[in-house]
Amino acid sequence: MATVEPGIARHYEISGLEERIIAALADTGVDVAHLRAGDLEAVDEFHIGGVAATRDLIGQLGLKPGARLLDIGSGIGGPARFVANNAGVDVTGIDLTQSYVDIATSLSRRTGMAGKTHFVQGSALDMPFAKAGFDAAMILHVGMNLPDKAKLMSEAARVLKPGGVFALYDVMRLKDGALTYPLPWASNETISFVATPDDYRSAAAAAGFSVAAERPRGAFAVEFFAAMRARLAAAQAEGRKPSPGLGLVMGEDARTKMANLIAALEGGILAPVELLLRLG
Secondary structure, eight states: OTTTHHHHHHHHOOTTHHHHHHHHHHHTTOOGGGOOGGGGHHHHOOSTTHHHHHHHHHTTSOOOTTOEEEEETOTTSHHHHHHHHHHOOEEEEEESOHHHHHHHHHHHHHTTOTTTEEEEEOBTTBOOOOTTOEEEEEEESOGGGOSOHHHHHHHHHHHEEEEEEEEEEEEEEOSOOOOOSOBTTBSSGGGOOOOOHHHHHHHHHHTTEEEEEEEEOHHHHHHHHHHHHHHHHHHHHTTOOOOOOTHHHHOTTHHHHHHHHHHHHHTTSEEEEEEEEEEO
């Protein structure tokens, strides 16, 4: 993993990203001097379905106020802030990309959530946390960059308390077919490690997890992107500047990445899948 991690981190690096986000929000009338976590939802939920997908996943965890949740691959902190806000839990995020950790920390401070969310830099396959320190864990669109699913599962099992829940929402391969790059998580095949649901299940079982629930979300994904395209078309037709979106986080080739992903989703090659795993 160490040989590919630098390339993965570089893939997500965007110079001046936080400043771009704040400027884009200000341009649409957001009071950035009094920023709220909800103001960021269009840009800090970097996965298919955005905050709606986060809400759907988290709603299955049964989190209680005061619980400790680990967000593996926390990006710029959107899901962590959402869960901390809506479930009253303390969230620790870990991400490979240092600039994402810095931005997540800064945005939590700007939104008054520095006391409920904490972010550290590190690898999902070698996490700097003690054994059995978390009540639950989640991962949203991160496994596609992790070549060793068995190690992911064993690390999650190590840091979770017995009976803990691990919620996954990853893009997975449902059938054979060539992928066209770039994609949102990879500029080329050297840093893309899309796996099948069976690969995830097998790795989970070996680490001591049982599958509590599973849900393919391919139709949801296609509908999400169709709605996004409709909003963009309406904005163009009316001469309006479109609202800030995930393109800010994906960089200059965002449209190409999205087009390639949509083609794979519509072709049934890829689909986001939810997996709810329980330890023990």
